[in-house]
Amino acid sequence: MRKLLLPSLIIVAASLLVIRIFYLQVINDTFKLKSENNAIKIKYDYPERGYIYDRNGKLLVANQASYDIMVIPRELKNIDTLEFCQLLNITKEDFIKKIAKAKIYSPRLPSVFLPQLNKSEFAAFQEKIRKFEGFYFQKRSLRDYEVDFGANIFGFITQVNEQLIAKNPYYKSGDLIGQQGVEQYYEEILRGIKGVKYFQKDKYNREIGSYKNGKYDTIAVQGEDINLTLDAELQKYGEQLMINKRGGIVAIEPKTGEILALVTAPSYDPGILVGRQRSKNYTMLYHDSIAKPLYDRGLLAEYPPGSPFKILTGLIGLQEGVVDEQTSFMCNHGFSYARGRFMKCHDSGPHQLHNGIYHSCNTYFAQVYMRTINKYKKPAYAVDVWSDHVKSFGLGQFMGYDLPTGKRGNVPTSKTYKRIYPNGGWRSTTIVSNSIGQGEVLMTPIQLANMMATVANEGHYFTPHIIKKIKGENIDPKFKVKHETTIDKKYFKPMISGLFDVYNQGTARSLRVEGIDICGKTGTAENFAKIGGKRVQLEDHSIFVAFAPKDNPKIAIAVLVENGGFGATIAGPIASLMIEKYLRKTITRTDLEKRILERSLQDRYAKLGGLSDVVKLQLKKQDSILKSKKIAPAIKKDTTKQN
Structure with missing residues (x-):
């Protein structure tokens, strides 16, 4: 039996090898296709990218035909360089550089010589392509933007790099x-599948027909x-309101987590990143270190949240049982809390949860926070308990939304203070x-919006997302x-009551919209920057x-407006206008609209740098919008002093 084992193994192995060789050489000749690549020409058929619509079916992004001039360096023969350059409006130096780059990539394979004609x-x-052997054109599909807003949401398309x-x-x-936005996140869905056609060539490099009668050809799938x-x-309205300002607006539908608006300012017209000027325009945007138009402030910018964070301070205090709705603290325009330091407050008198919210009393929330920390013997443990409550609102972490960029923000823990x-x-x-949203706490605008959606839902939220429907697929x-917080539902009602009275008798009473019950919270966050090597406090x-x-x-x-001052x-005003626009599709507070559209903060930003090209475009756009709404261009200073 043992004598037969070795010969049997040899026979089995040889049989398998013969079967494999037969399969590769006779049945499956894809390797033959590759080996004959020198005698086969491959042409790709590029599909249109998927169209992009808004939630109401409005077309936002479509496609337009475009043509790339391709070159195969090894096939170049007797080119009239002067005529060629004049035809495509390029210099001879450009021609030489592009050919050299193509040769580095591959002398035999096609490269893009001139894109997006x-x-x-x-x-x-x-008309004259036959005169330029070695060149051919490749039809492609470029984006055709139906709107001049939403650039940060859409992203853009660009050529792939070697990596x-x-x-x-x-x-x-x-x-x-x-790249960026939904174009990047949903690339595999939007791009489709390109088709491939193989053509046989003769020894003179001429096409003589389809290879294998099209056996390996595939059809493009849109x-x-x-x-x-x-x-x-x-x-669109949010971007208009933010012209000549910097910051972000994020609006979410609380019941679903659907993102209704995601505004970053300053922004740009997405159409400028299409066509032969795309590279030039992108370079302008990329190198604008003053306005940073490619920086999505709604997702990436981390700010101290200021007074809106008092909402969480109050809810955690209720949950931990250190205060109730009737607990009162006396405010005397301030509160001495440690080593002679002083926490300023603009109010006075006794404060409970309700009027503490609508008067935005620093003293009240400082006391609530200290009681929360002092509830436990060890401050380190107490901070971690507090931190866990805060994180249950989706803060201090990546939120998992369907856009390719974002920041965690910061929620301090005991490790933070052990390090400090x-x-x-x-x-x-x-x-x-x-306690009042300063210190080590940092949040992005989308995290702030999600926090309010959670309060609106009385204790739960859905991951914010930008996709509503994919044709033929499920999201x-x-x-x-549903993500539940660590705060019991019963504690949200008194908090919501206080937020409602922010508009009725509190810091936002001048911003009411008749007939719409709005719950809100003003905020002002300190703002420091390094100028000339010194730490300077700028406008809040x-x-x-x-x-x-x-x-x-x-x-x-x-809504967060950099250097905008009081909340x-x-x-x-921007928040009130956005809410009315969404719920009513029209604006009755035209006085607020006029004030915001006229308002420019470029004089404040000028302290941080000069006027960039993007800023100059913003100034022109503001004038155009004001004229369309029959408002005389003007810059007014608002002296409202509310927290």
């Missing part, structure tokens, strides 16, 4: 790929259309500034998962959070 440019070249080609074999030189959760009119105070000695009085089920950031209607909320919103000055 429009129809008229292509027509002129097509990505090496990583993903689907892409070839000259292929387009989505990308899937998608509907965003975005309300196009609300997005390695020798110990810290206590509730040392870190009390957390990610994680967006349907203006912050406002809100949701409406009070019963059955349909929109939650956060009710700029951020508050």
Whole structure:
């Protein structure tokens, strides 16, 4: 038996090897296709990308035909360089550089020589292409933006680089790929599948027909259309209100977590990143270190949340049982809390939860916070308990939304203070500034908006997301998962009552919209910057959070305007206007609208740098909008002083 084992193994192994060779050489000749690549020409058929619509079916992004001039360096023969350059409006130096770059990539494979020609440019070249052997054109599909807003949401498409080609074999030189926004996140859905055709060539490099009668050819499959959760009119209005300002607006539908608006300012027209001027325009945007138009402040900018954070301070105090609705603290325009330091407050008299919220009393919330920390013997343990409550609102972590960029924000823990105070000695009085959203707490505008959506839902939220529908597919089920906070539902009602009276008798009473019950909270966050090597305090950031209607909320919103001053000055009016625009599709508070559209903060930003090209475009756009609304261009200073 043992004598037969070795011969048997040899026979089996040889048989398997013969079967494999037969399969590769006779049945499956894809390797033959590769080996004959020198005699085969490959042409790709690029599909249209999927269209992008808003939540109401409004078309936002479509496609337009474009043509790339391709070159195969090894096939170049007897080119009249002068005529060629004149035809495509390029210099001889450009021609030489592009050919050299193509040779480095591959002498045998096609490279993009000149991308994104429009129809008229292509027509002129097509008439004489036969004279330029080694060149051919590749039809592609470029984006055609139906709107001039939402650039940060859409992203853009650009040519793949060599690193990505090496990583993903689907892409070839000259292929387009989505970058930033939904174009990047939903790239595989939007791009479709390109078709491939193989052509046999003779020894003179001439096409002589389809290879294997088209056995390996594939048909292009168009990308899937998608509907965003975005309300196009609300997005457009938000970007208009933020012209000549810096910051972000995020609006969310509380019941679903759908993002209704995601505004970053300053922004730009997405159409400028299409066509032959795309590279030049992108360079302008990329190198604008003053306005940073490519920086999505709604998702990336981390700010101290200021007074809106008092909402969480109050809820945690109720949950921990250190105060109730009747607990009262006396405020005398301030509160001495540690080592002679002083927490300023603009109010006076006794404060409970209700009027503490609508008067935004620093003293009240500082006392609530210290009681929360002092409840436990060890400050480190107490801070972690507090931190866990805060994090249950989705703060201090990546939120899991379907956009490719974001920041965690910061919610301090005991580790934070062990690092800051390695020798110990810290206590509730040392870190009390957390109580009013200063200290070590940082939040992004989308986190602020999600916090308000959670309050509107009385203790739960859904992961914010921008996708509403994908043709032929289901959206990610994680967006349907309800996230519960650590705060009992019963504690949200008194908090909501206080937020409602912010508009009725508190810091936002001048911002009421007749007939809409809005719950909101003003905020002002200190703002420091390094100028000339020195730490300088600049104008405070203006912050406002809100949701409406009070019963059955349909929109939650956060507005942050850099260097905007008091919360009710700029951020508050913008929030009221956005809420009315969404719920009514019209504006009755035209006085607020006029004030905000006229308001420019470029004089404040000029302290941080000069006027960039993007800022100059913003100034022109503001004048255009004012004229369309029959408002005379003007810059007015608002002297409202509310927290």
